[in-house]
Each structure stands twice: as C-alpha cells, then as structure tokens.
Amino acid sequence: MSGLSFSSQKDNSESSGREGGWQKRSSAQTPFEETIISIPEAAGIAWASYRPEKLEGYSLLTQRSPEIIETDFQPEINDRTDKILSLLKELKEDLSNPVEAESIFSNILQYHRELWDLRSHKEKSFAELLVTLESAIKYYDVSELTLQKVEMLIQIFSELKQASLKSDFPKMARKDLRKVGFDLMRPILGVPEKFSDILKKLESND
C-alpha cells in the first residue's frame, strides 16, 4: 500500500471545516502531509477556485462557474452566432435559389456544430436550444423555406448571444418554430427522404 490518502480521519479533524476534496494546510502537518497538500498548488489550482460552495452544480475541471463563462467564451459564442445571423440574412435574399440556399445551410450547420462544442461552458438551456435548432434545420428541405421561417430562425439564433439563456426559452422557441411550420419531429424519421433518394439512385447505378 502506498500510504497516500487524501482524506484520512486525521486530515479531516485538522481541516478548517472543508468537506471532501483537497484539505487546507494546517500548522500541525507532518512533512509527509505537506507533500500531499502541495499537489494542487503545484498543479496551479488556486484555493479560491475550488471552494465547495462555488463548485455546487458544476463538475470540477469540465465546467466553469457562470462568471468565468461570460469573460472566456461569450465572445466566441457571439462570433459564431453573428456568422450564422449574417448567413440567415443572406438566405432571405436567396430563398428562390436552392443551390445557394443549400450552401448557406451547410455553413450554418458548420457554425452550429462549433457552438455545440462550446456548450459545456454555458447553461443547460444553451445545449437544449441548439438541439431544438438542429432538429429544425438539419436536413431541412430548402424548397420548403419561407421568409417567415427564416425570420423566426434569426430571432431564435440571436438569443444565443444572451449571457444567460432563460431556462424556459427553448420550450418557447420550439412552440414558435412549430407555429411557423418547422417540423421538429424530423429526427424520428432518421435519414431524410432526399438522402434515401440519393442512396436509391446510387444503388440503381450499381
């Protein structure tokens, strides 16, 4: 046995009321304990950043507290969102051109994917809204698009720029998307028809 234990009874009795995790340095420490306790410092983690009360609801090192979110990742999120918004505005002009519209959609989905990768730095409703938007736009048939639908997408995508998205916003967004005619049940159909058609064509060519 290595003897390395981070939460022995002795450590707990000497701690300053901290529960679990790393123990605060005390004056009665042995050199051995000193070595253990210095590990977080060596790793560059400041005491203040892992106070249990601050970590409540977040898992250590995978998600950050709200104040860090705003300063670190919101500009990146805003940047991707702005790119999507400008593409959607372009789409309004190109609704009658399915080739152009298809290309705009591919780019929107690429930025959507980048926003999805940033989800762990935001609140739960951010990821929820992205899934809603994905079920509305992924494989969407551009020939079914209307100006009203694009306007609705612009309105909903802009909300991603909020520092903190309201928890009930995704539900409201789903309602609005259904109202203008988006089909949020597409995922249940699996591979959309246009891709099945392509597959059939490829099979017949074989």
Added chain:
Amino acid sequence: MTKGALFLETSIQIARRFHHPKERTRIEANFKDSPVLLTSSYVKMEYLRRVIGDLIYLYQVATRVGNFGEILWCIQKLDLYQRRKLQTNLQGIGTFFYSSLGNDTSEVLEKLKIWLKQTIDDSQDMFDELVDSISDETCCEKARNFPQKNGETYSGFGRCKGQQKQCKIDEFFSANLSAFKEIVDALKALPPEEKDEELNKMEEILEKALQHPKNMLDYKNCWKCGDAIISVECPAKALLLTLNVKHYKVLMPAIEKKILLMQDASEIKEEAKIEKS
C-alpha cells in the same frame, strides 16, 4: 363542397406528428373544405399512451446507460413487437444526430436525451396545436395528467382501476347506452370472417358493460373498447377521419354516423384542376 367539421381519430393525430412528411401531406389534403378540426380527450389519451409512453421508455434507458449501443442492447430484451417499434424510432433519432465530424456516440446520446425530453415535455401542446377543439365527455385523467415528471425522469403511463375512479367513462357509457347497444348489435350481426380478435373482444366487453357500466372503469375493458368510445364521442354532424377504416366502417354506420374515406393528395389536386376548368 364544404365537408363540415372533421373529427380526427388517434391514428390520424399520430400520423400528423410522427409519420413521414409525404403521409402527412396526404392526410392534410383531406382537410380542404373542412372549417373545423375536432377531436376528444380520449383520443388524446390513446395518442399519449401509444407514442409518448415509448419515448419515455427510451428516455429512461438513455439516462441510465453510458453509450448509444447500450440502449440497443436493452431493447433487445423486449418482445418482438416492442423491440421493432422502439428500435425504428431509436435508429432514426440516432442517425439524425450522428455527425460525420465526430464519431463519438456519447454525443449522440447527449442529444438524444435532450431531444426525447423536449418531445415528451411538449407532447400535450403538440397534440392540442393540431386541432381547433377537444371534447372532454369522458374526463379522461390520463389525457390531462400524462406525462408526469418525477424528478429528472417521468412516471410510466400506469393503469386505471375502478377503486380510484378519476374519470367519467362509466357515466359517459350510461349516458350513451343506446348507442353502445347499437354497436353491440352491429358487431353481433357481423359475419365471423369479418371480425378480428379486437372486435370480438370489444363485443364481449361492451355486452357485459351494458348491464354493468362501471366495468368500463377498468383499463382492461376501457382501452379495448377505444374505437367504440371514439365513435360515440364523434359529433353526429362531423365526419370521422381515420387510418383504421376496417374497424370504423363497422362501428360508425351502426350509430348512423359517417367516416370520411381518405383521399390521395394527387386525387385532390386533380379535383381542384377540374373545378377550376
């Protein structure tokens, strides 16, 4: 020509949300000239029981497994009918959220959980948005209160028993006794080769319930007579639209009500062309 009000049966309501867009277009082409779309709380209960119950099962499995493949493994243990139904849904959703940019199935699982939860949470709204009015003569409790959240998950659909009466199906049955009697007579008069197992069971339950309407408070009786209950709920002046013509073509004429036979969307377009010319 105006068709008047349409009463939408369960199969139609399910198809309008969960079937292929082509099928939905075919169905909705029948709404032309129908100013009002109606349905009932009993239809809503059937819709929730048949579709949302399955999605809750998938959600519950998805929340306790570690990856997408494990859900498929759990489904393998179900009976053939359930397995086929759930697997089709699951593979559909999985394929949809799969991205060629990342092969990580835990990401698909994450999206699957969010999408299922959203669809379950929206199920009441998604049903209501499809019609103009919903009658509530049976006061079906499941139609009002399902799905119910239980922390981060949901309670199952459950059963209904007479001991904890929460609806008025017995009162509805008593108030429409003569209509149900007409249905029993029509079922009895049907040649055996035209009756399937469901119609046989329905006849047996309804006949007993004519003497003891409180029998209908048991889900084992109530759910097996769904088509007869919906036929009686359909207003006399409305036409009933269904994908289950086999049952309703027997039940509806028995109480002097009509069904609207589904028209193909292409037939309707042709009709419109003729009308124009």
